[in-house]
Amino acid sequence: MAGRSLALAPLLAAVLATTVAVADTLEADRRSGYDLMSPELRAMQDDDLSNPGMFWVLDGERLWQEPAGAAGIACAGCHGDAQESMRGVAARYPAFDPALGRPQDLAGRISQCRTERQEAEPLARESDALLALSAFVAHQSRGLPIDPPGDPRLQPFRAKGAALYQTPIGQLDLACASCHDRNWGRRLGGSTIPQAHPTGYPLYRLEWQALGSLQRRLRNCMIGVRATPFDFGAPELIELELYLMSRAAGMAVETPAIRP
Amino acid sequence: MRTLINVPKTAKKGEIVEIRAMVAHPMETGYRTGENGVPIPRQIIHRFTCSFAGREIFAADLFPAMSANPFLAFTTVATGSGTFTFTWTDDDGTTQSAAAEITVT
Structure with a gap:
């Protein structure tokens, strides 16, 4: 029994060393x-004029200004100019949502804002509208470091x-x-x-x-x-x-x- | 309308300028099937034209192999100031157009 664990020890050390090495390489490279x-x-x-992703960003910019839902307010109604209010926001998501008691991602947050504040129909995951709004908001963080x-x-x-x-x-x-x-x-x-x-x-x-x-x-x-x-x-x-x-x-x- | 056009704002007379035009379009080939194996009907832009001062200077026929959001780049000689107009024609006959100005000195 003792012999077996002794034999395993170097193997375990080697595995640990590899894991650490992989993590180090990733950090450095x-x-x-x-x-x-x-x-x-x-x-x-x-x-930006040959990046087709910009079509969604531009759509998102339009949706940002468009009043929606029973409340009849647009994203811009509360958040104003996205260039200022949304700068760096996507770099900090997912964030903890106290009401849910768990983390929420950016698309989920946008959808939540839409149903709770705008009192509008929720946007389906992967729908063009939700992708457009997410892309528009995330675009305001372009070039900024990811900051969890x-x-x-x-x-x-x-x-x-x-x-x-x-x-x-x-x-x-x-x-x-x-x-x-x-x-x-x-x-x-x-x-x-x-x-x-x-x-x-x-x-x-x-x-x-x-x-x-x-x-x-x-x-x-x-x-x-x-x-x-x-x-x-x-x-x-x-x-x-x-x-x-x-x-x-x-x-x-x-x-x-x-x-x- | 969802188009992204890149035309230089200014150019010298006789200069060769590059024009790039992209339009948002799914370019559905007609060869794919959707839910329950039902074929998705073909819906593509089959014709693109570019005119300058009312005269056609470039045209292209597009086919199902063209990817979504077709991007076309071509060159022309700057002969004078004016407006480029771009037209994309869909299978169902609808057209989208866009325009861009150039100042030639």
Whole structure:
């Protein structure tokens, strides 16, 4: 028995060392998916007149001014000029919502504001209107560093997200970390595996031919490993986002980003 | 209307200028199926034209292989100040248009 645990000790040490090494490499060598794209795609993202994500941003700008719901007020009615009031907001989401008792993401917050304050019909997840408003709000943080809130109430949820990130799921039995920590920069089929930093959401993905949310992307990956994806708006997806945002702390917001 | 047009504001006479035009459109190919396997009907922009001072200077036929939100870039020679007008024609006959001014010195 003693011999067995002695034999295991170096193995365990080696595993721990690898995990630490992976975390260190990531910390020192963090890269946005932007850096792994072709120069053509980077040019497409950088030029607002060739970035199709700007269509949603412009739609969002219009919706921001449009009164909605029984209350008949627009987002701008309370929040005023988004350039000032929404600057840096997306970089701090998901945030703790005391009423819900759990974290809320930006799209969820917008939807909540719409039903509670504007007294309007809720916007469905992944609807063009909600994507447009989210993209418009997140766009006001473009270039600012991701700045996850230090709220201690978020900590247990962030830990859950971190655990989920490391948990193998699906028939392929892969964790997020299997690809995005240990094999980033290598190829999966024709695509380069990025480090999974959610810097540019909602983003325009060429594969989608449209703008999509981080939750859509996470669900894509889950379907890819043949797991049952969490539903849109599920607490697990928000916990995962919370962890990913803290992992990407300090990286610049790119919304609306382009990704292949 | 959802178009993004990039035309230089000013140019010298005789200069070659690049024009870029993008329009928001799903460009539904007609080959995809939706819920319960029901085919999604084709709905694409099949024609794009650009005119300057009422004269057509560039046109393109588009096909289902073109991606969503078609982006077209082309060049022309700046001959004088005026307005470029852009027209996108849909399968159902509807058109979208946009205009951009250029000042040529």
